[in-house]
Amino acid sequence: MIKSPLNYTGNKSRLLDQLFSRFPQKINKFVDMCCGGASVGLNVNAKYVICFDNNKKVIELLQTLRFLSEKSIVDRVEEFINTFNLSDTFNKGYDIYRKYIEGNNGLKQFNAEGYSKLRSFYNERALNTKRDNAVCLFTLLVFCFNNDLRFNSVGKFNMPVGKTDFNKSIRKKLTSFKYGVNNKDVDFSQNDFKILKDLDLNRDDFVYIDPPYLITNAVYNESGSKWDEVKETELLSVLSYLDDRGIRFALSNVLKKGDEENKILSSWIKINKFNTHYINYHYRSSSYNKKDRATPEEEILITNYDV
Ligand SMILES: C[S@@+](CC[C@H](N)C(=O)[O-])C[C@H]1O[C@@H](n2cnc3c(N)ncnc32)[C@H](O)[C@@H]1O
Known part of the structure; x- marks a missing residue:
């Protein structure tokens, strides 16, 4: 994978x-909307x-990670790490950071100041190129809470510092992504x-x-x-x-969450006689709100074809 x-x-x-x-066996062009x-x-x-998304920052990030070589991404992230005095457990080991670790807060305390400076630097548009901006955002993503991407209403990145750094696991994901985009005919576009x-x-x-779901609260809904x-x-x-033109589609969504139901969706499914497939999974990180997390969600896939 x-x-x-x-x-x-x-x-x-x-x-x-x-x-x-549940997807068709043979697909010519696949649209990930x-x-x-x-x-x-x-x-x-x-x-x-x-792959389409209307979030310009997300698409620029994906395009940049595809465009630049893995080495140049890693080198640039490490430059940000050094400039902003962030932890580097991959190259320096964990021991030198142990005295800063409290409870289960990981590297949060050590990175708090440098992270905050890096975030201001990014938000003040201190960088010259679109690519450099995207790698800076990637660095923030690596060091922020939950590795989540969230911007406030005026477009400033506003996630707080997290517990981890540019460790083996995130480096492996980057290698995997580079392998994927180099071996696939895949494009990313903001739309x-x-x-x-x-x-x-x-x-x-x-x-x-896979749109935001009307009855759940994820960061991109905020x-x-x-x-x-x-x-x-x-x-x-x-x-x-699309259905009228014979184009096959599958839509992910959540139909019910606790007592709440997405009635717009359920009546559309009924009127059009689309197929509903129940997917066995509850999101654990889709909300910070404990009450929300505890409420069971009915995740579904709707298709306009028979599986
Ligand atoms: C549920 S997430 C998709 C998660 C994705 N399938 C994955 O595996 O990472 C929903 C996405 O819809 C995007 N989105 C929100 N409104 C949109 C719109 N009007 N047009 C296109 N994309 C939109 C958000 O930016 C967000 O990335």
């Missing part, structure tokens, strides 16, 4: 088997893959889901959509343009448009 170096909230890496067993960390697009078996109406799609192509009933309805009408 190709790992995404973006530990994206709600990523589908643990659900891939369940998804792929609302791709996030692109865990689906990077692993699907298709001739061409195009809204409405682009689906304008793509040149045929009956042997396939669209997978900042920027919020996912709401209007967007949900627009997306479903775009999917109906």
